[in-house]
Amino acid sequence: MELLGIVICGGAALACALLVILSKNTVHSALWMVGNCLALGVLFLFLNSQFLAILQVIVYAGAIMMFIIYAIMMLNLRVAAETDFRKSLFTGRFVVLFLFIICLLALGLGLSPTALKGGMGKIAMAQFGEVNLIANYIFVQGIAAFELVSVLLTAAVVGAVFLARKD
Amino acid sequence: MNDLIIIPIIKLLVIFGVCMLFITYTTWLERKALGHFQLRYGPMRVGYHGLLQPIADGIKNFFKEEVVPDNADRAVFLLAPVISISLAVMLLAVIPFGDSFTLFGKRIDLYLANPSIGILFILGFATIGSYGTILGGWSSGNKYGYMGGLRASAMIISYELSMAFAVVSIIMVTGSFSLVDMVAAQHHMWNIVREPVAFLVFLISGIAELNRTPFDMPEAESELCCGYNIEYSSMKFSLFFLAEYTHLFVFASLVTTLFLGGWHGPILPGVVWFFVKTFIVIFLCIWIRATIPRLRYDKVMKLEWKFLLPVALANVIATGVVLTLFG
Numbered sequence: 001m002e003l004l005g006i007v008i009c010g011g012a013a014l015a016c017a018l019l020v021i022l023s024k025n026t027v028h029s030a031l032w033m034v035g036n037c038l039a040l041g042v043l044f045l046f047l048n049s050q051f052l053a054i055l056q057v058i059v060y061a062g063a064i065m066m067f068i069i070y071a072i073m074m075l076n077l078r079v080a081a082e083t084d085f086r087k088s089l090f091t092g093r094f095v096v097l098f099l100f101i102i103c104l105l106a107l108g109l110g111l112s113p114t115a116l117k118g119g120m121g122k123i124a125m126a127q128f129g130e131v132n133l134i135a136n137y138i139f140v141q142g143i144a145a146f147e148l149v150s151v152l153l154t155a156a157v158v159g160a161v162f163l164a165r166k167d
Numbered sequence: 168m169n170d171l172i173i174i175p176i177i178k179l180l181v182i183f184g185v186c187m188l189f190i191t192y193t194t195w196l197e198r199k200a201l202g203h204f205q206l207r208y209g210p211m212r213v214g215y216h217g218l219l220q221p222i223a224d225g226i227k228n229f230f231k232e233e234v235v236p237d238n239a240d241r242a243v244f245l246l247a248p249v250i251s252i253s254l255a256v257m258l259l260a261v262i263p264f265g266d267s268f269t270l271f272g273k274r275i276d277l278y279l280a281n282p283s284i285g286i287l288f289i290l291g292f293a294t295i296g297s298y299g300t301i302l303g304g305w306s307s308g309n310k311y312g313y314m315g316g317l318r319a320s321a322m323i324i325s326y327e328l329s330m331a332f333a334v335v336s337i338i339m340v341t342g343s344f345s346l347v348d349m350v351a352a353q354h355h356m357w358n359i360v361r362e363p364v365a366f367l368v369f370l371i372s373g374i375a376e377l378n379r380t381p382f383d384m385p386e387a388e389s390e391l392c393c394g395y396n397i398e399y400s401s402m403k404f405s406l407f408f409l410a411e412y413t414h415l416f417v418f419a420s421l422v423t424t425l426f427l428g429g430w431h432g433p434i435l436p437g438v439v440w441f442f443v444k445t446f447i448v449i450f451l452c453i454w455i456r457a458t459i460p461r462l463r464y465d466k467v468m469k470l471e472w473k474f475l476l477p478v479a480l481a482n483v484i485a486t487g488v489v490l491t492l493f494g
Contacts, residue, residue: 031302051287058287062294063324066294066298066320066323070320073313073320074317131344
């Protein structure tokens, strides 16, 4: 029963993700992405983690996709312009992206609280996904990693603005 | 078997029926009250003082012509009202309407579900529901509708923030995300006494999220004809209309639950108190609509980013300090 649900939701998430790339219309792409986020939220519910599921809905399906749709409507992009991906590949910006991901991984592995690395204890399994447990991991044990990642993300935003400017 | 299927179905039907009746008659109340505020009578012809007017309007909308403009994005155009109404009705599931009571030896709680993340459920799915407004405006292929949708998304992005921060301070005071726990925590003192600033911020940004006057940017008649729903006719328009009033009802019951003590009250049973308080908040919204003129668009944005959001943030910090020192 549970496996069937996971297969259906996973399939829906995959199908939505494919349709995001394949849709010609930008707003349709954004809508399929909302569908993808909702399907991922249901997958979190199967992991018995209500809090993460609702965060997936609020943050991704709600706030971020709302921003993306606002930007699309503001720029009035109805049909996506054809772009040549081969031309834009292997430029400086991809090196920066690669470096960013490496930094993120190093930070995550080096600073994450020890409990997250090893196997989870019985109490942790029972409380998995509960608000208190997540808050404890993020704001008590992993506070250094959390704050450093936020600085790194800010740097990434500044870098993206710099790379995307017209010259 | 009984506990798992039959009782929830009966509760579902009763709650849905009562709420829909309440919402239908909210439309009548709004027209009647606005009429009297403007020294007219409002609906008078159908039934005693127009009491059958909402039903007559519903039947009329069933028989009107369905129009889909040539220019429209057909699939999204048809999807938008469905998103609006279904997600608005979903929110009714987690609202605690009253105290639990015993019937035929069984304990019956007056809510459909009590997830541990109740308030986040409402915040999240209310945002998803507002996609209906935005997509309705975008897909109709009409420039007024388009402007309405654009304004709706800008409003929701902005006012969602201060609303969420007002809720955060309530969560800090209560120590729980569950709406049932929040009502239980207000047994001795209502949250409006503990968190008056959060109440004001929540009320203002809630009215803005509902797209009601003085913040009805997405459907400003004098600027955009009637905004995002301009190309909608017949039942599709009715669905938008009903979704708007369902959101008003959910907002009023949230104000009741978070700030006005929920169903707590002397003498009368809890359900009655809940609906009385909800009615008062809805009447307050109608009163505000009749009193205050529409703000200019840039002033609406300034109010949020330069006033409401800093105030809500300061309130969260102040709540944290007070809880650490005295809590």
